[in-house]
Amino acid sequence: MLDLQESPVKAHERTLKGPKEDRLKLLRATEANFGHVFMLYQDPARRASGAADAEVAGREPDMTATDDFGNLHKLWRITDEEAIRAAREVLEGLPVFIADGHHRFETAVTFMRECFSRGWKPVPPETFTSRMVTLVNTAEPGLVIRPIHRIVHSLPGFDPDRLLKELERDFRVEALSSAEEAQTRLAAGMGKEHVFVLVLPEGRFYATSLRDEGKIPELVSGDRSLAWKSLDVSILHKAVLERLLRIDEERLAAGTNVSYTPYRDKVIDAVRKGEGQLGVLLNPTRVEEVLAVAGHGERMPQKSTDFYPKLLTGLVAMKMEIEKG
Template sequence: MLQTWLREEVLVQDERPGVYLYRQRFRLSVDRDPSTGNREPGTGNQEPATALTRQGLIALLDLTKSAAKPHEQTLRGPKEDRLKLFRATEAHLEHIFLLYRDPKRLATTAVEQVIAGRAPDMATRDDFGNAHELWYIPDPSTVRAVQRALLPLELYIADGHHRFETSQAFMRECLDKGRKPLGPESFTAIPATLVNISEPGCVIRSTPRVVHSLPAFSPRTFLDRAQGEFAVEQVGSLAEARGVLAAAAGKGHAFILYAAGEFRSLTLRDEGRLDRLIRGDHPPAWKRLDVTILHKAILEPHLGIDDEVLARQTNVEYAHTNEEAVALVDAGKGQAAFLLNPTRVEEVLQIADLGVSMPQKSTDFYPKLLSGLVAMKMEIMKP
């Protein structure tokens, strides 16, 4: 089908090299700390959704020269599937999502000046109502300005770890077979959407955990065991639970248990005891992640859900929202839901800088990049 689309010009090759500005406009609910009024993105839905905009620059990343820091481990199965797709299509149909630090916004400002007042070259909405807009900028001086701004910066993988590693594997495979790139658009490059963490729409949603299929699970027994290290209090509603999480964001470590129709907050009593609670030679920054504390100080010691159980995917389901997690428990599809604050963007970069991996499902950058928005056919010379 890809070859048919190219032949019938459903997909058209751009005539000149350039960069793209990719703008996503979406709405995301935020929670408010009842004591300070501060708003915490992505923790719930009790307030009217806030309109946000996230901008990214779409460009090619040279795999032979550039490196991007990961924050999560990859699995063999997804990489094998993507490698088969590369072999069959010799094309990139999706992008990796990269982050960078640019407080002065040099790269995006250079592009915004060129497109000011200009309608997007493409505009659409996804199934969730999020707007996706694209501008093509082939101006050589603008491209050079973007390159100058981005080349010195560290790049971090937000989403697309499997695609990135598979692209590297496919490049090595092509080189081993004596293949050569016929230009920059080949197996030595990967398309990427690069987003400045200073963008107001660069946010992460939390990923609630729903526990199921545990033999003889008892909320009371669990709480009795957990309250040695966590202060346990009854919470009246989901709205109140969101307030508890928002109040703790960035200042402490709080979690919400929902089971048997009731909410309970679990607040870590003493962060200084994390070294005792979380064994192993891990950096302090990793131990302080809320998602780490949930997995290593709550799920593993009190419910027996360790890394091996998580890998088997037998007792934990990941929900997209707090409402979904609660609904799964109410519907009898889960025994308990654990709600938590989202990982902060700066925490992702900090962990990547340390060269360690976060626990599974630590980040949910929202919204996702639109698949097929800009594709790249690889130009390859074969022996």
């Protein structure tokens, strides 16, 4: 847990100070985990998840719950030692990637250091040297990443037509007739080209696609891998938001000029109402892209992934046992 560079745990997302402070206060007060760290592993043969499936086949779930979004959660408890051993043998030594829960993971590391600094001793297995996680195989068909769209606001002197003209130097800019055509255009380009859709006032939509992939290292500056630079969101942030609109990483992290939502209609409504000067609709980041970036030990741009469905907080809890002397 202490060193993400050397650990089999790979992170991909940048974290923010505020959420980590809130989670640390909760951890100090409760000495328990209520929410999961959502982690991915690669097992195309489904050996680990297959062992779990076989163990619960034909059994009614031990618990069910419906969340506020209408998602039905089913929970089976597995106690059979053979099934647990079969899954463990597959998972041992495999790298795992944090899909969602970076703040929770880093907070767990901070809390662990605090406990050791106070002279507290862990009492395994459920203690401060462990973190409750959920492991999901990337081969599972139910694993979904939703796109996270951008709403640009509060830019002094923003001129949308000037932006379109400046974009034409490195991007193909196509006028679209409607939100439906915008979605169709995005879907057609997914995995084939770097494309996103600009939403402008007066109901205007423009597909923006990169002219020459060979220019990615030039357009996306910085000492990063080509996997990182080739992400649609990296190209948007570096080649458009930073280079043309002067919104750098610091302003992105502070939320000075950009807000985020997984809902396309919210982007369109915000621009229509004048709450946003520019909307950007993106394709979802693919799982293989997340794994490639994490494999390089890099963090993706903020708000790059929205894994769905979310794991329900409180469905399972881990109360820590600590010897405090």
